[in-house]
Amino acid sequence: MNEVWKKFEQHEPSHSTAHHLMAIHTLIEKNGYARGVDVAKHLNITRGSVSLTLAKLKEKNYVEEDANKFYRLTARGEQIVRSIIQKRLVLRAFFRDLLQLPEAVAESDACKMEHLLSDEAGREMQLFLEFCLSEDPTAGAFRQAYQRFRERRLQEAPSAS
Amino acid sequence: MNEVWKKFEQHEPSHSTAHHLMAIHTLIEKNGYARGVDVAKHLNITRGSVSLTLAKLKEKNYVEEDANKFYRLTARGEQIVRSIIQKRLVLRAFFRDLLQLPEAVAESDACKMEHLLSDEAGREMQLFLEFCLSEDPTAGAFRQAYQRFRERRLQEAPSAS
DNA sequence: TCCCGGTGTTTGGCTCATCAAACGTTGGTT
DNA sequence: AACCAACGTTTGATGAGCCAAACACCGGGA
Structure with a gap:
């Protein structure tokens, strides 16, 4: 019946992959x-x-290393990082500036979802x-x-679910 | 340096847990x-x-089963399901009605993120x-x-990243 | 030269969530 | 009573990601 939910596990990039690539970039x-x-x-x-994770990412052609084991992102890796950065910024700004959530919550929620947001949603969200x-x-x-x-709403119902 | 990103793996409930509970509810x-x-x-x-997953969820006190192996949600399980449903609805409406994304994308993105959105963000998003x-x-x-x-924007730049 | 500290790799182990396949139990048919 | 089909459980396996700990390499002092 439900087919959508399974895409989560196979989602490319995974949370871990995303953060390894982001780390190299940063x-x-x-x-x-x-x-x-x-x-x-x-x-x-x-x-x-x-070591193990980056070996896999090398095979997937997301990263390379030079003769001295210094890592670089491939074009594909760069592309992914760019897209994640865009989504992180958009999500954080949305949570913080529009929804007025505390910085820490905005940051944490953005981090959890940045790699899951579709490109289309990222684009539309930025526009919005x-x-x-x-x-x-x-x-x-x-x-x-x-x-x-x-x-007004918060005064009416200080804690309504 | 980065401490936020690790919370993803330990996030309660996991994607799998969330969907098992949702399935029982539905x-x-x-x-x-x-x-x-x-x-x-x-x-x-x-x-x-x-069988294996629900045994764990039983230990965590999210579900119970009666004498005939029929599953029920505990109060804790119900609470989680309610919170996920709220977030799913909010996210889907946001993507579809505000961002004007296709139904399928809205559905899929909402499903990927529904269990990750913080309660605060869920509340603020609903208000917004x-x-x-x-x-x-x-x-x-x-x-x-x-x-x-x-x-206007889409006419100016039909496909800008 | 010898050794040590920093770095990369390998190994064994762990948890989560899945599968396939074997096994057990039970209730309804014949 | 015998059997079968439906269902739950158990077992061995897989793949991601992580850890700790042992191992391997390499370059710069003393």
Whole structure:
């Protein structure tokens, strides 16, 4: 009956894959290189685990390593990282700036979902957010009206499910 | 450095757990009962797998079974199901009605994320959606303005990342 | 030169969630 | 009473990801 739910497990990239690729990207941005031990420290897991995981990601053609075991992202890896970064930013902004959730919650929710959001949804969400937070007077009026609506609601029912 | 990302794996409930509980709920709603084989068919997995998984969920006090092996949700299980249903509905409506994504994409994205969204985010999202889709004139104007904004954007750049 | 610290790899083990297949139990038919 | 079909359970296996610990390499002091 239900077929959609199974796609979750096979979802490419997995949460782990996503964060390994993101780690390499971030480390190269920051330090100019990314070795296994750097990835391990960044993700707070062991070198052994990183070694195994990155070997698989190498086979899948997401990452490469040079003669000195320094990791690089392939074009495919870069593409995935770009798409995840876009979704993370959009999700975080949505949660924080539109829904007014605390920074930490916005961050955590965005991190949990960033790799699962479809490309289409990522695009549409960005468009939507762009308009919502724009200087457009309608958008501004909307934000103010929502603000009032929300406060009224929270006063009426401080904790309704 | 990064500590948030690890919460994903330990996230309670897991995707699998969520769908087992949802299956029991749905089947009882529809048929009045839920046996192992019903859950298996509904989730499209084997009876063996269901047997093992539900044994664990019984230990975690999410489900119970009566003398005839008919499953029921405990109060804790019910609570989780309610929270997931709420998030699924909110997410689906957000994707479909606000972002105007195709039904199938909205459904699939909602299913992937429903169990990961925090309660706070679920609540705020529902509030936001309620206002956006309400009869409030400001909300109506906003929807129209966004519609125009979106179409303008899609004409300008039919496929920009 | 010898050794040690930092790094990568390998191995054995663990949990979760799945499968296939064998096995057990039970209730209804004949 | 005998049997079969439906159902639950158990077992051995798989694949992802993780850990700890042992092993392997390599380069820079002393």
